[in-house]
Each structure stands twice: as structure tokens, then as C-alpha cells.
Amino acid sequence: MIVAENLTKRYGARTAVSDASFAVRPGMVTGFLGPNGAGKSTTMRMIVGLDRPTSGRATVNGRAYATSPSPLTEVGTLLDAKAVHTGRSARNHLRAMAATHGIPLSRVDEVLEITGIASVARKRAGGFSLGMGQRLGIASAILGDPTTLILDEPVNGLDPEGVRWVRDFVRSYAAAGRTVLLSSHLMSEMALTADHLIVLGRGRVLADASVAELVAAWTKEDVAVETPNPDALAAALASGTVTVERTGANALAVSGAPAAWIGDRAAAAGIAIHQLTTRTGSLEEAYMALTGDSVEYKTKELA
């Protein structure tokens, strides 16, 4: 269980994280979602005590991370894949990390096997590809078999097989009753991996809800209808809760009613229907709707 209370981090005039409060619960995968510069990494760094909050506080299992007698068994952290000395081999890196807690060498070899980098364990980490570095970072995070995992962009640089492995790994980790917080800017990945989402934008918590709730609240579900007689159909469908929008010469977008009801109404009025498609909002749409105004580095709209 990770609890952030009014976490704020300012760098001079720039506010990276502003009054962020949230809880990350055990037993599910919580996704930390937000555009670049939203404050995801800074928040994670404050949770593990690398950065000092300007105000507010973060606790893991009820206390500040730095005061834990056994940090590596409490929280496994992957903040960025580059937190490894380039001149040291993967195995020696893990040996040094394990030694701080008296974790045996057998566990070092075990996590090398689990993450699939045993064959390169004696090579210098400086020669690792982004994906291998990421695997080493994950090996380091799970070294102490921690009850909480904090992973910042864990699938960054991984091949599809690795992406899937991370997804399955964190899901099984959460299923075992542990706490998992992982950040990503990849919406599709979050939709597959996370149960619960905390959306950050410009350092503020924009949303804290389950994936399904977010999609329901921030996207509209509608039905695309194609008919040779759109005006007549629009008239037939008109009712208090249904809104009909003309989207083309023969196309309507109907929201507020299911496809079956629309089909029945059309049949009753004797109007032909050429297409009837239910369109559900995606997490990506919800995300764009939520963070639209809070994107720090906005791309210019293509003409």
C-alpha cells in the first residue's frame, strides 16, 4: 500500500508535482498515466526518497521508505534502466545490491533466470541494449521479492515478447496480493495491464478510478447508422434521451440508445438500414479527453 498525501515538488518557479494525493492498493495493478512532464517519475522518486518533497509526504506500508529496516523486501523499484554502473557486470551489480540486505547469491542467479538475462550476466552492463538494461532493472527490482513494485516505464525498449512478459509478470504479482504501481504513456499497454488508473497532468491528479469507470466517464458510446433515408430515421428516433447527429449524406451517429432499439424503431417505421455499428470509447480517448489541456509539450496539429 502506497499513500501519497498532498505531495508537492517545486523546482524553482516550476511545479513538477502539485498537491498530489492518492493511494495505491494491494491486489491490483495500478497504472500511473500521464503525458511527458506530467510528474510521474518525480512522484515515484519521492515515494522512494530519492527526491525530497517540497511539501506533503509519501508512505509505503505506513512509513517513509527511507525508514524501512528492509527497503528491498518492501519495495522493488525500477526508476530508469540507467541506474546501473556501465562498467560493472549485471551479476556484480545484483550481487552488490543483494549484499546490502544479506540476500543470498542464489537469489541473484534466480532473478537473472527469471528476467532472461542469465546468458549475459557476466557482461558489462554498459554494452546492454535498452531492452536488456530494462530486464536488468526489473531483475534488480524483484531481487528482494518485495511486497510492492514501483516500475517507471517498464516496457520502454522491450520487444513484443518482453512487453508481454512484463504484463503477465505484474498481473501475477498483483494477483498474489501485492501492490504494483507502474507508469506508462502507452495507453494500449495500460488498457491491457492496469486495473486501476491514476492520471496525472501538469503535476496534478486528474483522475483516480478503475479503467472501466474512466472509459465510461470520459468517452461516449454511440451507434453509427447508415441509411438511405437519414431524415426520416432521425425523426423516428427522436425522443428525450436520444441524440441524433448527422455525420454524412447517409450517416447518423446516435447516442443514448442501444443498437437493437435503433434497429427495431427503423423496422417499425419501414426505413432501410445499411449499417448499424456500436462504437465504444477507448482508454486512449478517455486519456486524450482528460489530459487534453494539461499536455506540457504539445505537438502542432498536422494540416
Place this chain on the structure above:
Amino acid sequence: MTITAPQQAPAAAPATPGSAFRLSLGRVIRSEGIKLVSLRSPWVSAALTIVISLGITTLVAIAMRNFLSEMPVAGDGNAMIAQAVTTPLAFTALLVTITGSMLITGEYSTGMIRSTLTAAPDRLRSLFAKAIVLVGYTVLVSVVTSVLGITLASALFAGTDIALDFGDLAGAVLPYVYSAVYLVAAALLGLGFGYLLRSGAGAIAVAVGILFILPIVPQVLAMAPGMEWVAEAARYLPSNAGNALVQGSGDDVWQGALTLAVWVAAVLGLGAIALKSRDA
């Protein structure tokens, strides 16, 4: 190079709160030890220290021997050998300062510091463990260098009256103890500058400035009238204090040691404050 497919994560129950795996100072020191020996640079630095020292010792011993053959004086054997073995300190002190600073600046430049401080979040303990390991490393390098140097110098003085005389135990041993103390101080200064500046280039520049360049300034200035105080102040530079400790006599020794201790305490203290107060 192939990477084997990762295995499925084992579904394990949450670890019990009273985990057997806990932090302790001893374990953090052990971790820092593993980190030091698993890098290439400390080995290269140790090898360079030994090679440079033996080279200079050879030159000094040959020069002394030639001088003696023209003008044979019954010298103090212990002092002559100490002279030959400790002269290289002017260079090796710089080498260990660089090694000391790289021990921490290498972590900042690679990002390793974030792994270090998440595994052992007590920052002062982390610094202390690193310092302990650095002291151990430096003493070891210093002792090996001295023993090899004494052996070499004794061989080069073979056939003369000059030999180590353990009858005068202090004269035979103390110069090398003081050498080790000086090198330890130099290494810790480097570590302190490393924590303070975080950049390898910056720490090395400052170390070279203080150990090599600053001592030259008073030598130039002191020739001018009214500038004698500069020479007096220069005695408190680490390299001059180290010289006084190793090659001086009487009050020089303890004053040199005290000066070095103050330098180390100040620089390492500032480094500790920087580590404690700044974001990693």
C-alpha cells in the same frame, strides 16, 4: 548474443514483515566492497600507483647511490630508504584522490547512485560505508607499494651500508605508516569532492588544483617582499601537510597530520551535507 526467454513469474505469497533480509552497516560496507572490486578503474589505479612508485623509487635510489659513491658518508639507512620509497607520494597522492572521487562520481554519471540509495536509503550510512571501503583499499595499496618499494630500494642499495635497521623500529616503520595516512587522507578528500561536485571532471580538476597547482603559487609569490605569510599559509595545503607528515620531523609530523585531518573532515563533511540535502 541471445537472450533466453524469460520464465513465468513465480506466484509467491507476500513476504512476511519480519523479513530475514535487512539492512545493516556491515552489509552496506560489504556491498560497497563488491562494487569497488567489480570495477576496472580501482585495479588500474592500484597498478599505476605501484608501477609509478617503483619507477621513481628506482631513480631516486640510483641517484642516491651514485652520490654516495663519490662522497661516502655513513648515513641513516632507514631515512635513506624512506626517502627513496616516499618520494613518489607527490604523484600517487593525486592518483588515489582521483580514485576516491571516481568511486562516487562514477555513480552519479551512470545513474548507479539511484540504485545505491534505493537499496540503502540512509545516505550518511552509505557515505560512511563507501569511506570505510576506500580507506581499506588505500591502506592495502599503500602497504603493498611500500613493501615492494622497500624491497626494491634495499636491492638497489646492496653493497652499501644502507639497509633497513629494525633496531630503530620507529625509523624503520613509521615513514610507511605516515605514507598510508597521507594517501588515505588524499583518497577521502577525493571522495568528499566527488560527493560535493558529482562530476568526475570537476572533482579531478579541483583535486589537481589543490594538490598540485596551489602549492606552486606561494613558491612564486614568497619571493616578493612582504609576501612571507603566503608561504606560511601554504603549509596548510594538503600536499605540503602530507610532506611534513611523511618526511618532516618533530612538530612537523603532528601538525601535518592534524592539517590533513581538518581538510578531510571539512571536505567530507561538506560532501555529506550535499548528499543529505540534495535530491539524488
